[in-house]
Amino acid sequence: MRLPNGYGSVHKLSGKRRNPWRARKTAGWDVDPESGIPTQKYETIGYYPTRQEALQALADYNSNPYDISVSSITFSDVYSMWSKEYYATLKNDSSARSYKAAYKYCEPIYAVPMRDLRVTHLQGVINDADVGEATKSRMKSLFNLMYKYAMTHDIVNKDYSALFVQKVGKRDKSQRVPFKNSEVQQLWKLRSFGVTDMILFSVYTGFRPSEVLLIETKNVDLARWRIKGGMKTEAGTDRMVPIHPMIRPIVQDHYNPENEFLFPNEQGQLMTYDQYRGRFKKVMSRIGTVHTPHEARHTFISCAKHYKMDNNLLKAIVGHKITDITEEVYTHRPYSDYEGAVSLISYDGADIEYESIDAEWD
Structure with a gap:
């Protein structure tokens, strides 16, 4: 059927194209000053693989007209505009780095106009990314924030990121198993292998893997x-943690003012969590055991509890909120208290049989 006057048109372009069908609207007329003959001007709404999809795009435009120039703004363009505003609001660079890492895995949709993206595109990019669940969740969060920005600025009129949920395997925190003393002793004998130094650093500081x-x-x-570091919570961000005497040689060996990070990858750049996790597994295989990266933190906390470290000092060191008002508001401790608390950590002697860890200490 012929489309109504002023409705727009759909036609197929010549040649082999992935999206040969163009939907367009009349944008006015040019009149030749000599002949007086008018020539119609068009603005393209978009290019589509089938005629039906092009007609649907034309229908969507007519039911809810928008600035057609906006239709050419790509996913990458929106990321550039959104990140410039959003990153400026962050207190530190940690969150920005995690979103930048997630964005790298969105390359298949960089050049796709934001208005043309659908749930299948977003979900497909996440499913195809060869990364862990943490990074996939961060990709979903990135989509949510970008769509919120795009909706606010009339770049899109529908939030497709809200139409699917990224399912992440639920962690059973009660199954966290601290390292045995004998395993930590094995790690000391294996210092030159892979990321062993980083694991030892974790079991003597209590930093989360991502914080390390x-x-x-x-x-x-x-x-x-001492080291300033940490993230995730207000209590955990930029906390001061004493460097245990046992790991001072490790810190000295890795300290290089020319590197931005204490433990960079081989290129001198930020080591991603997925890179660390893969190398962590190789170390575990070498010493003949199975652990997760997060269990190094559980080991520190379990050891601290075993040696009866002051609970409020422990919370301050590992970045948990102190709920004791007297301690949080009125008590001012000398830094030597924290150094003394950390010095209690020791993995000498026989193995200790720990009970399961409370989720509070994750």
């Missing part, structure tokens, strides 16, 4: 043996 990766060299104080 983000420790910046400029925040390592070799004169007073």
Whole structure:
């Protein structure tokens, strides 16, 4: 059937194309000053693989007209505009780095106009990404934030990121198993292999794996043996953690003012969590055991509890909120208290049989 006057048109372009069908609208007329003959001007709404999809795009436009120039704004364009505003609001660079890492895996849709993206595109990019569940969840969060920005600025009129849920395997925190003393002792004998130093660093500081990766060299104080780092919670962000005497040689060996991070990858750049996790598994295989990267933190906390470290000092060191008002508001401790608390950590002697860890300490 012929389309109504002023409705727009759909036609197929010549040659072999992935999206040969063009939907367009009349944008006005040009009149030849000599002949007086008018020539119609068009604005393209988009290009589509089938005639039906082009007609649907034309129908969508007519039911809800928008600035056609906006239709050419790609996923990559929106990321550029959104990130410039959003990253400026962050207190530190840690969250920005995680979103930048997630964005790298969205390359298949970089050049796709934001208005043309659908749930299948977004879900497909996540499903096809060869990364862990944490990064896939971050990709979903990135989509949510970008669509919120695009809706606010009238770039899209529908939030497709809200139409699917990224399912992540639920962690059973009660199954966290701390390293045995004998396993930590094996790690010391294996220091030169892979990321063993980073694992030892974790079991003597209590930093989360992601926090270890983000420790910046400029925040390592070799004169007073302390490190500023941490993220995830208000209590955990940029906390000061004493460097245990046992791992001072490790920190010294990795300290390089020319590197941004204390534990960079081979290219001197930020090591991603997926890179670390793969190398962590190789170390576990070498010593003949099975653990997750997060269990190094559980080991520190379990050891601290075993040696009766002050509970509020422990919470401050590992970045958990202190709920004791007297302690949080009115008590001012000397830094030597924290150094003394960390010095309690020891993995000498026979193995200790730990019970399961409370989820509070994850």
